[in-house]
Amino acid sequence: MTDLARAHLQEQFDQPTQQKQAATLGMWQFLATEVLFFGVLFAAYTACRYRFADGFAEAARHTHVVFGSIETAVLLISSCGAALALRNVELGGRRVAAALLAGTAALGTVFLVLHGVEYASEYREGLVPGLRFDHAGPHARAVELFYCLYFLITGFHSLHVIIGVVLMTVMAVKAWRGRFGPGYATPLENAALYWHFVDIVWIFVYPMIYLVGRASA
Amino acid sequence: MSGSSPPSLRSQLGALAGLLLLLAATAGLAYVPMGAFNTVVALLISLAKTLLVMLIFMRLRSESAVVRLVAIAGFAWLAMLFLILMADYLTRVTLPPPY
Numbered sequence: 001m002t003d004l005a006r007a008h009l010q011e012q013f014d015q016p017t018q019q020k021q022a023a024t025l026g027m028w029q030f031l032a033t034e035v036l037f038f039g040v041l042f043a044a045y046t047a048c049r050y051r052f053a054d055g056f057a058e059a060a061r062h063t064h065v066v067f068g069s070i071e072t073a074v075l076l077i078s079s080c081g082a083a084l085a086l087r088n089v090e091l092g093g094r095r096v097a098a099a100l101l102a103g104t105a106a107l108g109t110v111f112l113v114l115h116g117v118e119y120a121s122e123y124r125e126g127l128v129p130g131l132r133f134d135h136a137g138p139h140a141r142a143v144e145l146f147y148c149l150y151f152l153i154t155g156f157h158s159l160h161v162i163i164g165v166v167l168m169t170v171m172a173v174k175a176w177r178g179r180f181g182p183g184y185a186t187p188l189e190n191a192a193l194y195w196h197f198v199d200i201v202w203i204f205v206y207p208m209i210y211l212v213g214r215a216s217a
Numbered sequence: 218m219s220g221s222s223p224p225s226l227r228s229q230l231g232a233l234a235g236l237l238l239l240l241a242a243t244a245g246l247a248y249v250p251m252g253a254f255n256t257v258v259a260l261l262i263s264l265a266k267t268l269l270v271m272l273i274f275m276r277l278r279s280e281s282a283v284v285r286l287v288a289i290a291g292f293a294w295l296a297m298l299f300l301i302l303m304a305d306y307l308t309r310v311t312l313p314p315p316y
Contacts, residue, residue: 047302079270207260
């Protein structure tokens with residue numbers, strides 16, 4: 001048991017190992033509730049896409065697949081960065097871990113900027129229901145429904161990315177100051193779990209939003 | 218920490234390489250006309266990517282059984298939601314409006 005681990009031991013726990021296991025279990029329980037939060041949005045999407053298959057294919061073809069693909073790659077790389085930062089801390093590293101975490105936060109910011117550009121171009125193309133929606137044709141209402149769900153799902157996801165970027169920045173500063181070490185890195189571990197979860201949500205958003213109807217254009 | 222040593226650099230970078238390859242695969246296959254199988258392939262690839270992230274980045278492989286159980290629980294309830302939802306939609310008869 002390291003001094004760092006003993007210093008962070010709360011009185012309701014007997015040993016750092018027990019405290020660490022409780023923290024990990026609690027984080028996974030929180031992530032399970034997050035799975036259900038996004039799951040409901042995905043369920044709404046599934047029902048609507050089943051009902052309006054042609055309209056959803058037409059709508060999805062108007063999304064920016066190049067942006068979506070780059071955003072996916074950015075998030076996947078950032079997830080690896082968070083995992084490597086945790087590994088570095090466990091091996092006794094400090095500067096490399098802080099740099100990796102700062103890089104993870106930077107990639108998260110890149111994701112948000114790219115998504116902002118996407119939102120802006122959707123506004124210019126008149127694909128924002130309620131604000132500016134000019135799409136016409138037989139599937140116009142289904143396209144509108146798709147873009148409602150698109151903004152709801154990606155909006156909540158981006159909110160999670162914003163929270164993740166803040167978390168990663170805080171963790172980078174803490175790692176830089178040497179608050180974590182081989183015996184204690186629980187806040188960093190849980191922040192990394194959160195970031196990986198946000199990545200997983202996007203792994204499902206990407207084919208559902210960007211890749212639908214591409215083969216039948 | 219619970220006694221386990223940190224994962225190897227090779228496993229982490231290998232997972233990232235796998236994820237990026239699967240991303241390229243899902244993007245490419247989306248343009249191949251396969252009818253309903255486009256959706257099936259896309260979802261299977263997403264599932265594979267999720268497993269890579271959960272097992273290697275989130276270290277579920279080396280976690281205790283209770284943590285793994287909790288990790289699966291969220292998805293199990295989600296599967297139930299989809300089961301009941303689609304059991305309704307897939308068996309619905311669309312009635313014409315009475316006018």
